[in-house]
Every structure is written in C-alpha cells, then in structure tokens.
Amino acid sequence: MQVSLTTPPVAHVTADAAPVLRLEGITKTFPGVKALDGVTLELYPGQVTALVGENGAGKSTIVKTLTGIYQPDGGTISLGGAPVHFATAQDATAAGITAIHQETVLFDELSVAENIFIGHAPRTRFGLIDWPKMRRDAQEILSRIDADLDPDMPLRELGIASKHLVAIARALSVDARVVIMDEPTAALSHKEIEELYELVERMRAEGRAILFISHKFDEIFRIADRYTVFRDGQHVGSGLISEVDEAELVRLMVGRSVDQIFPQRAHNIGDEVLKVVGYAHPTEFDEINFTLRRGEILGFYGLVGAGRSELMQALFGVTKPSKGAVRIDGQVRVIRSPAEAVENGIVYVPEDRGRQGAVIGLPIFQNVTLPSLAQTSRHGFLRLSEEFALAREYTERLDLRAAALDQDVGTLSGGNQQKVVIAKWLATKPKVIILDEPTKGIDIGSKAAVHGFMAELAAQGLSVIMVSSEIPEVLGMSDRVIVMREGLIAAELEGEALTPENLVRHAAGIGARP
Amino acid sequence: QDNVRIALVVKALGIGFFEAAAKGAEEAAKELGNVEVIYTGPTDTTAEGQIEVINSLIAQNVDAIAVSANDTDALVPALKKAMQRGITVISWDSGVAPEGRQLHLNPSSNPLIGNMIIKLAADNLPEGGKVAVLSATTTSTNQNIWIEEMNKVMGNYPGIEVVGTVYGDDLADKSYREAQGLMQTYPDLDAIIAPTSVGIVAAARAVEDAGKVGQVNVTGLGLPSEMAGAIESGASKSFAIWNPIDLGYSATYLAYELATGDAEAAPGAEIPMGRMGKLTLDDNNEGAMADPFVYDESNIDEFKSIF
Amino acid sequence: MTSFLRSREAILAAAILALLVLISSRFPAFVEPGNLARVFTDTSPLILLALGQTVVILTRCIDLSVAANLALTGMVCAMLNAAYPGVPVAVILILALGMGAVMGMINGLMVWKLKIPPIVVTLGTMTIYRGLIFVLSGGAWVNAHEMSAAFTGFPRVDILGLPVLAWIAILVTGLFFLGIARTPLGRAFYAVGGNPHAAVYTGIDVGRTQFMAFTISGMLAGLTGYLWVARYSVAYVDIAGGFELEVVAACVIGGISIAGGAGTILGTLLGALFLGIVKNALPVVDISPFWQLAISGTAIIVAVAFNSRSGRSKGRIILKRAEGHA
Amino acid sequence: MTDIADHQQAPRRIPDRLQGPGARLLKSWELLLFLVAVAIFTANSFASPYFLNAWNLSDATFNFTEKAMIAFAMALLIIAGEIDLSVASIIALCSTAMGAAVQYGAGTPELVLIGLVTGLACGAFNAVLVTKMGLPSIVVTIGTMSLFRGISYIVLGDGAYRGYPAEFAYFGQGYVFWVISFEFVLFALLAVLYYVLLHRTNFGRMVYAIGNNATAASFSGIRVARVKFILFLLTGLMSGIAAICLTSRLGSTRPSIAFGWELEVVTMVVLGGVSILGGSGSIPGVVIAAFVMGLVTFGLGLLNVPGIVMSIFIGLLLIGVIALPRLWAMWRH
C-alpha cells in the first residue's frame, strides 16, 4: 500500500451512485449485550455519511467490524459489490478501508513517523524498513494536515491534541476508498476542528466514501451528506441529511424528543468558596488568579494544550505548583495529593477517562463508591448494601445504561463510563467539582442529563469548574468564563462579553496582549 | 521376616558421588538379604529440602535413616523426632550434631584428609610455592573441617604458602570463574586445591582454558570418572578420594546393625561393616572408614568407569 | 548527540567506565585487553540470554524458563555427544537451536493461544524443563572425559584473538541491532508491548508477536545451552540454576522497561556487561567472598535507581517563556 | 439478563447483580482448585498406606505453613500490582538477626521482637525504594534479594548461630492441641485475618482498585503510595513471622536458610488464582493452593519421588489448572 498525496481527484460521483461499501444484517453479541442486531449501513463514494446514536448504540462496534478488529457473528460486508471478509486490521487496510478510532491507537515509545506507518511501513529491496522514505512520507502527510510535528519525535513527548493529529495522519497514510472517523473532533479544539473539516471536504472531493461518527449536531449538519441512526444496536433510519432536521434526528436516536439542550438555571450565586492566588508552575502555567463562588458554574475555555488540564490537576493535588495559594472558604489550604483535595471537598473528573477516570476491572458500583468508602463502610469494614444503594442513586440519576451494577465498567461504552466517573464524584457530595471536558464523547440525550444534573447541583449550592473546548457548552452552561492561552489567563468574560467571537479571539490570542 | 527399610538420604540427588554411594548401599542390601534401600534426597543442597524428605520418611515409618547432611544443626529437630518414633538415625559423609544421630561415619579421618590434600599439592612442588584453595559453599561442614585440618599441618610443608581461599558454591560456572580469578590475582600461582568434586573439575577446566597446564596443578578431592579428562590433559597430576561405593556400603551396614539391635552406638563400640571391617567409635560416637586413595595417570583408567 | 549523552545508555556506559577505573585502581591487570576479552567471553552467555529476554520483555512478557531451557538443551547435547561422539558440532548446534526454539514455542503458544500470563507459563515450564533433565539423565552428570574434543573445543576456538563464544555473542548482538531497527517484527515488539490494545488496530497480531519473541528467546537459550555445557565441560541437572533472575536483572539494568515497549539493544548489552564486570571483578579485587552477594545486590539497586532518574521524561512545556530555561 | 429492547422507559432500574452468588461460585477458580485438592487427597490415600494418619498429615502441614503465611501478604501485594522477590532473603536476615541476639543472651520474647522488627525494616526498605523512588518492584526486590541474604553472609560467613532458648522451639515444633501444631494454628489464624482484610475492609477494596488502575485509584483520592507501603511492610512482617517459625523449627541459622522460597511463594499465590498482572484474586484461593502444594509434595514424598520430579507436577498443575478450562472452552466452540 502506497501513499498517494498527489492523486488527482476521482471523478465526482453523484448522490444516487451505487454504494461502495455495504453492510447488511450485521450482528455482534458480547457476553450479556447484543451490540449489533442485524444492522445495515451503506457508504457512497464522494459522500460523507454521519452515523449517530446514543452511547452504546453500537457505532464503534460497527467500525471495529468494518476494520477487521471484530468478526461479526452474522451478516455480510460487500465492497464494490463483492463480498469481503477481514480477518485482521491489515486485511481491511489492504482493501482500502482506513479508520480514526475512538480510542487512541498509538505507541508512546515509537516516533511520530513510525506511528503513522506501523503495519505498512515502506521497505527497501531487502525487505528491511526504509527509514528515510518513511520520514519523508510522514513529513508530507503531516504538512498536508498542517500539523507542525517532527516525524522523529517520540510520541510520548506530544500532548493529547498532537497525538490525535498523528492518528489522523495515520489514517491518511493509506490510500483509502473508505475513511472512517469515530468521534474525530472530541479531542480537538476549534482551530484543528476547522482544519479537519477542510480535510474531509478534500477527501470528499477526491471521491472517497467517508463515515463520520459524532455527537455534535452542528458538525453533522455542516459536513454530512447522509445520515444513519442506530439505537440499541439496531438500524432505525437513514437518508439524506438535507431531508431531516435536528429534532427529527434526536427523536430517531433516543426514541423521544429532547426539547432543550441547555437547562434553564436559577442563578443564585453565594459566597466565595475557592480562591486561587498567584498559582504558578515552572513549565505549565503562571499568574493564575480566580475565585469561585457557591452555586456558580465557572467555564474554562481555551485551545487544546492551553494548560487548563494542568492547572486543574494542580488544584486537585496531582502536580505541585511552584508558587501560590488556595483558599477554601477563606482558609488557606495546602493540597499535596488528590486524597487531600477530596478531604477539602474538591473533586476532579479527568479528561483521560480510561487512564485516570474509570478503574476498569472493578464493577460499576465499586467504581462509584471508591472515594466514598468512608461513608458506606463502618469502622473500615465494607457494607455492600450501602454501596449498592449509593451507586444506584447516582448512576440512575445520570441515566446510566448498564445490565447490572456489578458489571465491569470496562464493558460499558465510552459515554457510559464517563457517567460512572461523574457519579463517583457527585456521590462524595463535594464543595467544588472540576469537570474536565465532561461531555466529551457523551451522546446528546445523556449530555442533557449531565447538564441538567449539573445545573440542579449548582442550584443546591455546588460550585462547578467546567473545562470545555465546546463553545456551545461553555456558553450554555457557564455563569462566567475564563479563557486560557499558553498557560496564562487571557481573559475573564461575563454577561454581555460572553460571545463565541470573544472566546475564540482570546483563546487564539488575536488582538490580545502579545 | 519383614524387610528392614533403610533410607539413604543424600545432600542432593544427581551428584555422581552419591550415585556411587547408592550403588554401595545396594550391594550391602544384597549381601544382607532382607534390606530394602530407599535412596532419596532433595533436589538442591538445602537443609529445608532435606527436612521435607526426612518428614516423609518418618511418615513411612522406615527402620533407619542414614543421612549426609546439608547442615550440621538444622536437621537435628527433624532427626530427633525420627529417633523418638523409634527410627535408627546415623549420619555419614557430612555429619549432624551428636544429639541428632546415633553415630557418624566419616569417610576417612578429617586430619588424614586435611593432610592428604596439602601433601598432594606439595609433592609436586619440591621447591615450595603458592597454593590457593577453592572450596564449595561457605557453609559446607566437611570442606571447612578439612581446610582447618590442612592449616594445622602446614608447618610440615615448609615453602608452601596458602595465598587464599575462595568459594565456588559447588556450581560449575562460579567455581570456574573463581579459579580464573585466582590465576589472575596470583599470576605465579602453582597449585589449586579443591576439596570438592565440583570445584576440582571446574578448576581443571579453567587451568586448561587459561593455557596454564603445567604451570598450575589442580588437586584435591574428586571422582575418577569426572577427573579422567583433567589427568589426561595434565591439568591435574593427582587427586584423592575415598571410595564412595564403600562409603554407601558401610553406612547401610551400620544402619542395619543398629536398626536390628545387633549393635549399639556407644563410645568405644566396634560395629561390623561387612567387607570394610569394623568401625570404632570415638567419644563423639564418630568413626572413620578408611584412608583416602590417590588417583593419578597410573590408575585412572581402571577407576574412571566405576565411579 | 546531546540526546544520546542524556540517555540512560550513556549513563550506564559512564558507570561501566567508572567501575573499570575503580577496579583497575585496586587491580591494574583487570583492564588489560587480554583480561577484558576474557571478561567479555565470560559474559557472552549472559548477553545471549539477555538479548532474547529483551524482546520478550519488550512485548510485555517475561521468560523465567530460559535457564531451565539452557540446562535441558545442554544436557541433551551432552548426552548425545557422550553416546555418539561422532556427531558433528554443526548438527549439535542445529539441534540446540531447534530444541531451544521448540521450548520457547511451547511457552509462546500458551501465551498466545491460551492467554495464560507469561510469568505463570514460564514459572511452570521452568520447573518442568528442569525436572525433565532429571528424568532424562536420571540425575547423572555428563563429565568432561565423556565429551568429544570437538564438542568441548568449539566455543574455545580462537579467531583473531577471541574465542568463538565471544564471536557468537557479537554476531547475535549485531543481528539484533539490525532486526530490531529495520524489520517489521522488530518494530512490532515495541508496538505490542507499548500498547497491545492499539497494536490490534494496526493489524499486528499481539499473540503471534509474543510467540515470536518467546521463540527467539528459547532459541538463544538453546544455543547458549550447548555453549555453556561445552565451555564448562560438564552437564548436570542444576547448571545455570537461578540464572534467569540474573538475565532479567541485566535487561532491567540496561533500561528495558519491565512494563514493555521501551528499551534498546545497546542498553541490554551494557546491562549485561555491567553485571559481567562486577561478577568477574569481585573474585580478583580481593573482597571477602561473603561480601560478594551484598555488593552485587547493591549494584543492581543503584543501577536501577540511576537509570530510572535519567529516564524520567521532562514532559511538555506550555508556558512559552519557560522554554528557554528548561 | 436485561432485555436491550426495553431500555427506553425512564427511569430504568439497574439490577444489583448479573448473577447470583451460586452461579458465581460455580464458575469460580476456588471451586476448581478445591476439586483438584480433593482429587489429590483421594489419590494420595490410595497411593500410600501411610497417608491417612493424623500425625503424618500434621507433619505434612509443615511443608507449606511458613510459605503460606508469606503467600497471604504476597497475594495482597500482587493484587496491588507489585511483587516482592526478596521474601526468602528477608527470612535469612531476620533469622541472622535473631541468631546474633541469642549470642548476646536474648530471651524468647526479645527474639520474637527482633525477628518481627527486622522483617518490618526490610519491608520498609523495599517500600521506600518502590513507593518513594518509583522503581519497579520486581527489579528492586531482585536487588534486595541479593542484598539481604548478602548481609547474612557478611555477618555469618561460614558460621552458624545456634543455642536458641528451649522455649523458642515452641513456634516451630510445638503443638497446641493433640496433632494440631502451633504453626498450623497460626496459619489458620492469619488466613482468617487476611481474608477479612482483603475481602471485608476498605483497605482491601483499595488494594483491588490500585491493582486494576493505580492512576485512576490515585485520582479517586486513594493514597496509593501509602497503601503499597503498608503492603510491603506486611510482606516483610510475614517474612519475619515465617523466619521465627522456621528458625525455631531448624534450631539454628545459616545464611542459606529458606533459599529459593520466593518462587515457591509466588507459585502458591498464582496457583491460588491471583492474577499476576494485579487486580484480582482471593485469600481462599491461596489457602487451597497451599494445601494443594502441600498435599502434592507430601503425597509424592511418601512414594519417595524425588523433589525435582515433584516440581514437574507442581509446574504442570500451575499451567494445567489455568489451561484446561480454556482448552475445554476452545474445544467446545
């Protein structure tokens, strides 16, 4: 398989052309879950098909079936009219199907170039890997997506956003007929997202068939030509995007209508709860000053890599600041570890769910009660009934989809795992909850549930810090927004000043201080 | 009449010396008629392993246990328990403390062995010279006693200087490395004395590899079968050993005599051991079987296929 | 270049130099070329096994059966030689490689097909292989005089001042450098260990790659088995007992991450040399034998502490103005 | 089993458990292992006339009680994702410390105290290297394995300590009631204690959480380093207790005491169903595994099977007990 960066666009195909890829009657069962139940999916050349559905609807599962990672229990896949079978991911690549997966499919110890080409590296005549060619090709692909990355850099030195760009570059390293993107924008910020859209446009123009999975409706309506909706592992509808509206799509997804995405909130903001003074870190952030009041939702906006997560982790005691102080309810507190943060009523829902959030291997209820064990136990001895009760209270409130509370969290879909992590922290009844990209990868129905619960808790006096790279969410939920750029606070916006333009302007440093 | 079951417990299975002793035990058993020999031992030379073996022998209610101990003291509680349950216990080759056995059979007397190993080295060094000792583990009882005895008689060998003692742990590779180290540390070394069958072979190998055959003579205690190559190459001019077959034979005989009540272990007692004559016990209930025997070019071929 | 100077390999190399200087201050003859060659030869078996172990550890596995594999192969070679002295060394070499590989494959298959954790598999096969030597030999030794001169002589044959044993170690190290950097399998070892989940997504068969690693490790253990037995001219049940931990220690001192996916061949080579030098120096620098164990233990701890310090990544820098100073 | 189709109605109720306790027991490792133990017991009683004898069975327990005590703590440590290969060397050092104290006229209570404190100190040393300096425990303890035993060699050389007080012999040779030895009682007591600690307390839950995902556990407010520190201390302490029993049983100390035990302890833990990768396992499993290993070695010992051949059985058992159910499942598909 060779990279062709200069291939002229394939003749543009009209909307009623035959599908290049067709899946029919695909079934896939996991222990206890029928993830796919006879679904159908068609992808057309030169068109973007959006696949939507709630968390756990089976979207990622169909992607994995299509790319040879899972073998379907039943059904057929046909490519260009002929039935195909993919035993491994390499088979699918060879057939011209490439994917950006929801999970990061990258290797920290390998270089950027190798990450892009592993599995199909260029070879010399002797069958050995041709490093110079690999570097050159990598450089070319990276510049195609405007990623300013050194191909020789070890991946471990990159931030999450850059890593995601490498994942995208990897998908482009194959000259594919079919390109699949499973929530490609979830980890990206405004600027990169725009670039990704352009890329999608270009690939569409080249006649490639694109499957685009997303929970963000604005982008679906912006770039998709067609839609397909899954609900609970079943195909519930598909058609041209021009023939539906948002409400209809939502109704198909959740089986009912969701009238209002951002809840109305009563803004009864009380006394100062948290005050951060002169917080600094040698390499990550500096001059951080802000306050948070009771019942307030404080948004943190910034481009990915602005240092918001680092700041939040310092507040949570994960990393050590070099200067500065934190006051909680007026008292100066030193927080040296997450345990101390929790004792002081500050909790943190991390961005990296798989690594820092969910304890995969433990059942749902044990995940939820982990920081609340002192509350559910007596004299250090466990009381399971209390644990189940607590876990049930919070997971049901967040509309968790699970077969049972003693199910391993690892078997839940990404969005549902996120709900477990949020439930875990709410169950500690904190003073301040820090949510780092809280609805990343959460479907629209659950998002509404999370937002609704957030609003309700704020109304009860909980203070919320919400780090988000989604402008609608930031605007819709926050009372006040702090914009960060390159480790510094670029602006604090409130009331009238809270507009999308202002957010983007300060985050990107346009017209701001040098 | 029931068979008398005698367990021959060795330091570790798989060592040529003990395999030969087992042959001797079988020979004694055949002679005695109603004896069943159980040849057993741990896999590696540990006291804990031997205790497990002894426990299972106690459980089988054998009539006698004859043990070559990995540790003088650690076996005592287990062997005491055996004696309490009416089992005859003797030690041979490598002894246990007196309270843990009825008698101990030394292959030879310790002073004789100590003298023999230094004499073998000195005989080839009429002008005197430097010798070094390559022992087994730092904890092996008999090696340490022999080296001690050797040091006592050093005065009789003027001109011979013992420059150092190293430990090869009865491991071929470590002994080899230690021997190499000796030759480097003392470039003018004349002989290596290895009073252990593993060490002597490894030392001979090291001498051959260092191209020092003729310069450094390896001697000590070894088995003819294992040392035949070294004698042939000249790395070793001579070495000594008692006959392990005889040792196993004698131990079995003694155990039989005590177990059947035909003899009693007490200071001064003389206990018959078949073709090997009688064992005379000293104040510690110990006795020596015979003198060590020297092997060199002249007789090695005769013995190398026997043990 | 500067990145190499800051790497753990450079620090380890510096530590080895410092060690040599220290030893030579007490015992100058140690650093004579002839002796260094001897130390290298003595370390060759460790290098061979550590290289095999490296690819296994890279794939997030561990092979505790290498020493038992070595011993069993060595015993079979020795018994074969004793019974049929005429069998040429080339055949014995092939047998040793083949037997070792088969034992490695058995480990690999259980890890691949049955998904049993590698440490469990190899803990089990370690005792089984070791036990088989006893069953096979009845506990008897194979001694020098039973082996043919060609059999014991092969690893000692002198080529350009170095024995064949050392040349084999050099050759295999060279092959590893090439294979790890330039073959898809070599890169797959890193991928599988670094992120097994992601490896599946790139079409790399995790189990098969681990199987290959075990096969290579087994093959080298088998080869070393013959070389070992020939070198020391003796084969018995317990040869190289406990050597597996030394092999793992060499890898880890060399910076191979026990969590898989990280480390270099150069690191392993240096790690093995470090241990080899310590082991060979202790007998000559006239330190009481009773101190040796404690000293080598301390050396392992210090080495690991050092290279974990040097390996800690700085992370990225968000603050633009901090870039200059960091 | 919830039906996916009726997921629509809100608020949906999530059941507590997918399976009842009975179903879980049936699929459990412990049951499988228990059946293996019963099978071995039966086979032994047919194979040797000496097997079914109270005193003999009591003697047989000495083959595993000391190792099992360490195995309990090791199980927790492995579940938490760490390992301690220095346990046997800790025994050597504890025993040496006690032996040295005897030379200065220490009595039994002092000896016990010294044994325990030395064990704790060794555990603390490992713990500092692992939790404070962030070094991988498998490597650290390969190092301290040499270091601790090395110190014993430095102290003792080729000598031995003996002359332990007469009442000190009780720990390794005494009987509490008829054939029930002190060691066995201690073993049973510790089994219960560790069962409660791992399966019934918050601490045990944290151990599992850390083993499954240490980062997430730390982000959940668990003091990961502290828990691991305690686990290393416990392992050191258990090694100290085992050292007291073993020294008392042997009545003397040499630096080579308990050589090679670390792998037997790890084997016992793994056979007991503890995942070597951390995150799962149980104390009942380890208890049954201890009996299985004891029964196998004692049973084969009665048949005078050499120890190394026994180890083939243990190796086969270790792999077989894990492999057979998987082979069976593969074959059925």
Ligand SMILES: Nc1ncnc2c1ncn2[C@@H]1O[C@H](COP(=O)(O)OP(=O)(O)OP(=O)(O)O)[C@@H](O)[C@H]1O
């Ligand atoms: N390896 C697995 N084992 C068991 N169940 C699984 C596995 N992978 C997925 N599932 C289940 O299959 C269903 C579909 O999951 P999938 O990941 O396809 O959802 P999704 O539509 O991608 O959701 P999201 O929007 O949250 O990413 C879920 O119920 C999930 O719990």
Ligand SMILES: Nc1ncnc2c1ncn2[C@@H]1O[C@H](COP(=O)(O)OP(=O)(O)OP(=O)(O)O)[C@@H](O)[C@H]1O
């Ligand atoms: N080189 C790195 N080394 C270690 N952790 C990193 C590295 N790069 C990123 N991370 C972690 O990955 C996560 C996401 O990084 P990202 O690039 O989004 O920056 P960030 O600090 O989260 O900025 P923001 O939250 O403002 O987008 C953070 O938790 C961060 O700590």
Ligand SMILES: [Mg+2]
């Ligand atoms: Mg998904």
Ligand SMILES: [Mg+2]
């Ligand atoms: Mg972030």
